[in-house]
Amino acid sequence: MSTAAIVVIGNEILSAKVADENGPWLSRELRGLGVDLRRIETVPDEVPIIVDSLRRALASAKWVFTSGGIGPTHDDVTIAAVAQCFGRKVVPDERILSALRAHLGDRLNPALRRLADVPEGSTVDWSPGSLFPVVSLENVAVLPGPPVLFKEGFARIRDRYRAAPIFSRALYFGVGEGTLAEHLDATVARFPSVSIGSYPRFDDADHRVKVTFDGRDQAEVRRAADFLRERVPAGALLRED
Amino acid sequence: MSTAAIVVIGNEILSAKVADENGPWLSRELRGLGVDLRRIETVPDEVPIIVDSLRRALASAKWVFTSGGIGPTHDDVTIAAVAQCFGRKVVPDERILSALRAHLGDRLNPALRRLADVPEGSTVDWSPGSLFPVVSLENVAVLPGPPVLFKEGFARIRDRYRAAPIFSRALYFGVGEGTLAEHLDATVARFPSVSIGSYPRFDDADHRVKVTFDGRDQAEVRRAADFLRERVPAGALLRED
Incomplete structure (x- = not known):
């Protein structure tokens, strides 16, 4: 590593x-x-x-x-x-x-x-x-x-x-961390090789929480983001990159 | 402290x-x-x-x-x-x-x-x-x-x-650290209660080295700066604050 x-x-x-x-x-x-x-x-x-x-x-x-x-x-x-x-x-x-x-x-x-x-x-x-x-x-x-x-x-x-690349994805939500926490916990437990971070905003950003997924296995990073996306309440996800 | x-x-x-x-x-x-x-x-x-x-x-x-x-x-x-x-x-x-x-x-x-x-x-x-x-x-x-x-x-x-204030002075020189070093060493040895830093510039700043003096005893900080100023070659000091 x-x-x-x-x-x-x-x-x-x-x-x-x-x-x-x-x-x-x-x-x-x-x-x-x-x-x-x-x-x-x-x-x-x-x-x-x-x-x-x-x-x-x-x-x-x-x-x-x-x-x-x-x-x-x-x-x-x-x-x-x-x-x-x-x-x-x-x-x-x-x-x-x-x-x-x-x-x-x-x-x-x-x-x-x-x-x-x-x-x-x-x-x-x-x-x-x-x-x-x-x-x-x-x-x-x-x-x-x-x-x-x-x-x-x-x-x-x-x-x-120079090492193997780190792949990242991010999901941006219009709901707060309190709503996301249980779904994040489930995602973290399911994808131990993916590093998952949750970053709330308290300024006038266009989103309330950004969730990031990082790992060396690109497919696994994508699966982790997909897993969370499918669990959160409809309409909570604003955008992703 | x-x-x-x-x-x-x-x-x-x-x-x-x-x-x-x-x-x-x-x-x-x-x-x-x-x-x-x-x-x-x-x-x-x-x-x-x-x-x-x-x-x-x-x-x-x-x-x-x-x-x-x-x-x-x-x-x-x-x-x-x-x-x-x-x-x-x-x-x-x-x-x-x-x-x-x-x-x-x-x-x-x-x-x-x-x-x-x-x-x-x-x-x-x-x-x-x-x-x-x-x-x-x-x-x-x-x-x-x-x-x-x-x-x-x-x-x-x-x-x-809130604590006792820290006093600072700075001298700006047009000569390099190699010229200043022996005088800095003498100043450091003479004023142990004053923290002295030497910061060379390698960009297009108006000086080559900034020397800073910090301490809780304002008079001692001034004495340390005076001591160095009097030792360096004439014309080396550009300005001070």
Whole structure:
């Protein structure tokens, strides 16, 4: 089963200075790839908390992505946390270091040298023109926080994650969840391989409840939607997609 | 110290059907109230995972907020998870139940009756015209997922959380993090009570790095910003706020 977890690292998100774009964006990408996202944790720039979050992410999903905490300053601690999580040393990657030397010359100070640091044994996706490397260790991929770099980094590695597609259907009802609940319960019990969600609206939407059906078996997803459609009172269903 | 954690509950967010608005919105509210947000976890509609997340939230922060998983259908399991987290039974709240009876009459079926369920010993913020109760147990407040209801529910309880204000300053630089790093390190070492963040830009912003200073002691926050400003090369600072 292809599952994922995201660890978003950054005091700036918890303090609401910046809205996280990477978690929602990667959620959509993973969905498109057929990967089942199991959790997102947003945590501060503190190594022990990040290590704990990485361990939980690895225990709950196959693939783990980190967002943020990459760079040359004191609050960039993601590489150290990933190394600690796997009991590895932090070492300079020679390829990145030579590129930095070539690019920066004698402006390559100790802070900038940190840009070449990786957990020992990492895979480094890097091309000479890149602004930053994408570092992966076992099933953890380390991506930078600025959204433009996050997206560029994920594009370099996304083909690794393609899985069997997830199929979806949705039914939109003009009646409330109270009326639908018993029929939903029966549908959930009958189709255990289909994930069924019920989402009421309290604004001026054209429907009161949207019910979604998700699964890897397209025929079973369709059967679950058909089963519910046939049980609900006539006229309750407004539309479907 | 006034700290908080948010547990966002919902398969619809992990599957990217819906973008979470409540986490970012509550982050901003908490910041305005002077509450230090320590973590956000987004988890599926599964009781054991929610219980685990609640326990971690309670261990890492004083106040815990849940978003979503409230209602009469099979995927609404937040009340059960909060009860389990504290080893309480789920019981009907008589005040909510009578309001449901008055409002729904003989349409009050077993599913809708679940809307009155609360963990035993909860505080219930409810007024007769309310669409939903805000249930709190010890330091956990349970809020509904639809953003319009989430905001209305938080408004009922927000005065509980007001704390000493957090003061902020920001410096904007035209040089990169590599140049700033050693001066940042010195500032971080000198002002341990001030939280200092460094945020590089890789788009067409008017600055290359924004450095932020946050703390409860306004004078110390100002001193930290002054200290960094005086150390960086002349001309590097573009503006401040």
